[in-house]
Structures are given as C-alpha cells and as structure tokens.
Amino acid sequence: MSINAPRGTNDILPPDSFKWQYLEEKAKEICRKYNYKEIRTPIFESTDLFIRGIGESTDIVEKEMYTFEDKAGRSITLRPEGTAPVVRSFIENKLYGKALPFKFFYSGPMFRYERPQAGRYRQFHQFGVEVLGSDNPLVDVEIIKLGIDFLKEVGLSDFVVEINSVGCKECRPGYLDKLRDYFSSVDQELCDDCKRRIKTNPLRVLDCKVESCQEIISEAPKITDNLCDKCKDDFEEVKSGLNSLMIEYREVPTLVRGLDYYTNTAFEIKSDELGSQDAIFAGGRYNGLVKEIGDRDIPGVGFALGLERLEILLEDKELDIGSGIDIYIVTIGEEAERKGFIYLNELREAGISADKDYFGRSVKSQMKDADRKNSNYTIILGTEELESGQATLRDMRSGEEFSVVLNELAEKISNLFDN
C-alpha cells in the first residue's frame, strides 16, 4: 500500500498553485496599500498560549487541537488560528513600546482536528490582519474594507456583510444573565443542543439552526438593546463608518463569535455558494486578549480569511494567472538536441521562459507538447537550421511563421514580448 496525504490535508498542484500565488500576491498588494506589515510567527506554539488565548471551554481547545509533547516534555500545539500567536509576539517583542497602532497581516497554514467537510480541512490556510493598540471603531471599518477590497480585487462580488456588537466586559455579563433567564423560562420548547447551551454558552443558542428554536430566539432579548453607552456609541460609529465608505451591511443581532476573547464589533462576510461553511472571512474586536496573554490592557481587532473557501468560490472564474511559457524548442536528432539545449539556456538567461522535450519524441508530439504547455511560440531546429543558422519561429496562437537568425534568437524573442 502506498502512503497517502493525511486526512483533511491537500496537495496544491499546478495549475492550482498558480492561483494560490496569485491570491497571496493580491493580498500583499492590498496590505501594502493599507500599510499593514507582514508578521511570520511559528507554526507551533506552547499549548498554554491557545488555552489562555482562545478559552479553555471552546471546541477548538477541547477537541480540535493538534497537541503533542516534544522530546523535552513540553506541550506543543500546531497553531489552530493566527490571532493568539500574533498577540504573543507583540507582547514578547515589546512592540507596545513603539508607535501604535501596530498593523499586521499574516498568511499561512492553520491546523484543526475536525472531520473534513466542504470548505473545512485539517490543514487549512488563512490570510488575516490584526491591529493592536487602537480601540477606534474606524479601525474596525478599515479592516472590513481591506477584506472586501481583496475579495473584489480577485473578482468576487457575491457576498454579504453581517455585523453585530457583542458588548464588553461591562455590559455583556448583565446581558448573558438576561439571556439565560429568558431561555431557562422557555427551555421546554428548545432543542436538546440548546438546552445544553443555556449553561455552557447562551450566546450560541442565538444562532441555532433548528426551526423550532427560531421563534423562541426571535423573542429573545437583543444584545444591541443591552449595550453600555460606550459600546453603543462605538457600534454606531462602526455603522456610520461603513455607510461613509458605501459598504452595504446587514445588522444581525444573533451573530456571535465562538472564541472567548471577542468584544464589541463582530462581523462575518458570507457567500451562499459555500454550503454549510458559508463564512469567507470573519473577525472582530478583542479588547481583552492582550491582557489575557500578557499584562497590558491593549485593544485589538482583526479578521481571518479562509483561503480554501475563497478558492472554492473562484473555481469557475477565469483568473489571469498565466501558467504558460514564452517559447518551446522543438529539436530533430541528437546534434540538434544538443544545440537546442544550449539555445534554451540562452533564452532563460535572457529572462525568457522556455522549455523543450526530454523524451526524444516525434516532431508532431513535440508540437503537441508545446501546445499543452501553453507556449506562445515554438521554434524547430533540425540539420537544415543548424547549417543555415536560420530557423522558423511559429506563433502558436495565430499559426503565423517567420524566419529568425539563431544567434539573435533571445534578442528577437525579447522584442516580441515587449510589444
């Protein structure tokens, strides 16, 4: 039996790898415009970082982490998300001493031990941004806009923006009590999962998908009616900021976040073409996290975008990814192959992407190969060409042919692509 890639992991092969490069380049380009700088943190971290940062009772920590002991007996975890490591790095490198806010972006693999499903993998890739050091609601708006710009840049337009506020340390506990009281008074009518959630995480009841729960949920107290003055003002400012940038959004009072550290703004950008995992990117404010991991009260906000999910949405769209080559050298006979190999090298040194056959195939097959490799031009080298020093260059799109002097080949091809 041969060995397969572990469950829930994927090889990214050509031509898909070109798509990935394209997406990563576009993300970097947008971040440069917004003045967000790249941060690269380790793929694995101390397990404690995630327990403290994400929350002990969350599903991620309870059952989804790839955790193991290293040879010295330390508990290590493959990062399941990007925010906690960025915050750890921010504190460890004492970046709070520099000019704030710090604006980061990252892109890389994350790991969660879950059953694979549409748009969900055990190793998956996120592009994310984090802003540390400002609690200005306009920053919330800025990152939402950054994410939307990215989606539009890569050709997506079919998505909706949903926002909510989940309050802060001051106003959320009171709201949770209200919510718990309300659900407890009607718990007979709720599904079994929701009965359990009343105790573990009453906010979660709000986005239960069971139909019989919907009516009860619609009558539940709304967080937005129970925010403290500061949170209320901030939420209003987020909305007016979105309006000022002409970003359409929907207020969704039942939108909550699974991770403990979120405060205030929560948002999700969804597509209805993704099946059950419909969020392309999601995030929010986490004003309590830095204090949780370090000891300083520094506000933060960020989002994470699932690159595999974006990939799914872009599957049918034609992207300008250009995986072809400039020229393919067809050779006939051993002497021509040796010479062709040298010309090939010259072309490459001149910055031209070029290739040839390495199977000694027939001319017809080599032409076919050039076609498959999506070559713009082919040139044929046989004994005649070597003797005369001239060969025929064929434009594979138009079928047009013209004669070139072999010694001027690289120069000639360069000129063709300058036009």
Added chain:
RNA sequence: GUGGGCGUAGCUCAGUUGGCUAGAGCGCGGGAUUGUGGAUCCCGAGGCCGUGGGUUCAAGACCCAUCGUCCACCCCA
C-alpha cells in the same frame, strides 16, 4: 465524536435478478502527413474493481469489518 452517500483505467463514469478473456468517453503514446499543435480517422499501452475477511459451484456486484472520500450535525475560516 454522530449520521448518510460514494470507492471500477490518469480523469469522468457504465457494468442488468451474482454467470464468458471487466467496458466507454476523455486523456496518454504511435501512425495516416520520412520535419509542424488544435479537426478527423486508424492502431496501441494502461485495471490486486480501495483493503481484509465471509457467503456461494461462481463475487466488481451480496454480508461484515476497515481505510479513504464527499456531505450534513457539533463547531468554525
């Protein structure tokens, strides 16, 4: 962790109530055109029918297990 669908050629899939040397299309290699891709035609290569066990005179098909995959739940990007 729970539930359901599916595993046959590189890919997409046929294969009847169990019964001949397991098929097609696409792709791949060669040729028709002794040196020109895409169209057409001809020829060819390529299969432990996911794996292990069981039922049977006989299993690609039926049963059990297992692995993988897809989808859904939980939860999440």
